[in-house]
Amino acid sequence: MSNPVPTPYVNRASGAALAFGTVIVLLVALTLGARFLVATPPIDAARAAARYQALAEIHTNEDAALNTAAWLDQDHGVVRLPVSLAIQLTAQQWQHPEQARADLIARAAKAAAPLPKVAPKPSAFE
Numbered sequence: 721m722s723n724p725v726p727t728p729y730v731n732r733a734s735g736a737a738l739a740f741g742t743v744i745v746l747l748v749a750l751t752l753g754a755r756f757l758v759a760t761p762p763i764d765a766a767r768a769a770a771r772y773q774a775l776a777e778i779h780t781n782e783d784a785a786l787n788t789a790a791w792l793d794q795d796h797g798v799v800r801l802p803v804s805l806a807i808q809l810t811a812q813q814w815q816h817p818e819q820a821r822a823d824l825i826a827r828a829a830k831a832a833a834p835l836p837k838v839a840p841k842p843s844a845f846e
Contacts, residue, residue: 763771785800792798801809814820 787802787804788800789802789805790800792800813823
């Protein structure tokens with residue numbers, strides 16, 4: 721019988737380290753390539769002015785919403801009030817806590833009332 725030829729010693733740890741190093745180098749190369757090859761447009765003066773104008777419009781609209789009264793839903797009697805007026809009305813209403821509490825409970829019950837049932841449409845297949 722012949723003696724089997726011994727297999728050479730394989731160092732698997734060095735192979736894993738080599739693969740890990742290769743992946744790291746590849747990721748660094750891709751990151752640097754994306755960083756230097758993909759350019760984002762700079763914010764120029766016109767774009768910055770447009771952004772400031774949009775921000776000023778937002779602030780103007782917010783001020784108008786907080787400080788002016790307007791109908792939100794006239795059919796249902798929903799009104800937007802200025803904050804200062806809403807605070808005054810609330811303070812006046814709560815001078816009589818029992819009546820204010822009763823009004824609040826009544827409004828909450830009305831708002832939470834279930835919707836009326838709508839008859840289902842008959843199916844076209846029946």
